[in-house]
Amino acid sequence: MLRIDHVKPFESVITPDRLRSGDSDFANQLSLQTSDKLLQTTRQYAKWQLIMKKDPAKAGKIARLVLKRHTYITGKAPTNETGRKHFDQLTDQLKSERIYLYKSHQFKDPIFERINIKTSPKNQETDAVTRTRVTKGISKVQNLRSRFNNKDCLEFLAGVLEENGISYYGKKGVADILIARARKEDKKLNAYLTGEGITQLLSSKPITIHVPSDTGKSFEDIWDKIKPHIKKGAILSFSSKHFGHTGIIDQTGDRWTYFNSSGAVGKPRTYKVLAEDLNREIHNWWQRAQRQNIFLDITIGTIDRNLAARFDRSSIMARSRPNLDINLFA
Secondary structure, eight states: OEEOOOOOOOOOOGGGGOTTTTTTHHHHHHHHHHHHHHTTTTTTTHHHHHHHHOOHHHHHHHHHHHHHHHHHHTTTOSSSSSHHHHHHHHHHHHHHTTOOOEEEEEEEOOOSSOOOOOOOOHHHHHHHHHHHHHHHHHHHHHHHHHHHOOOOOOHHHHHHHHHBBOSSSSTTOOOOOOHHHHTTOOOOTTOOOOOHHHHHHHSSSSSEEEEEETTTOOOHHHHHHHGGGTTTTTTEEEEEESSEEEEEEEEEEEEEEEEEEETTTTTTGGOOOEEEHHHHHHHHHHHHHHHHTOOOEEEEOOBOOOGGGGOOSSHHHSSTTOOBBBBTTO
């Protein structure tokens, strides 16, 4: 999957302290040009160009915010907790102008210092539990990366199925059955080789939440609709007119995560297994669909042991309790 609103750092840009209120038109023009260069690396560029054309005053305001924000990305402003809060305030101000960029916690490579919080003795036990959960989460990511890096999201899911004793490849495997279905319905052979296709084949109660392009609902409304169906080890997939993605839900303590393999389309070496915050990941795909003014389908389903039995090539039935769905991360 492609990262959303990623900003590529530039080594040298004009800084806000060199653009005072009394600066010349030349300086203001330079501010716009520099911001234009920065925003070219984001998904906001077309929107920014339209603003520059129709509302120069608003473009000037956005440019000043972009330049101030960029000083943190290049390390020219303090990257402590105060700086982080200011960075997020600037990002929120840009959001109010409908320019959506990363907040401090969304960068793959953190640009702000980690916060060390001193805790009282009574909280040390809780902190120890939290550290253990985080360590386990990191260990799981590293373990999966050793086997599935350089694989796209569907190959990642197929690999996890195979490791759970469910044949995806080969004759009469999951892929073979899905291809046969597409051929029978006179569709492209890969029509059902998707997260949704796999879920519909292996889950007895898959659910699909359809979010239309013109929905008036907030993300909180959509999340409330999704939340009752979230289960550890379930497959969760996104699909729309221009994109698709799939992965597996996991849980660490009370935190839901989304394991998937993401990278640049067509460049296998860029794919890496990630464990992302589930709520934030769904929000990002919802935002992407809203910006493109297209629908979004979110499909969730756990694997039914009886439906999976036809693809069983190991001891999966022995490891699964009767009448219980299969947890892919058990």
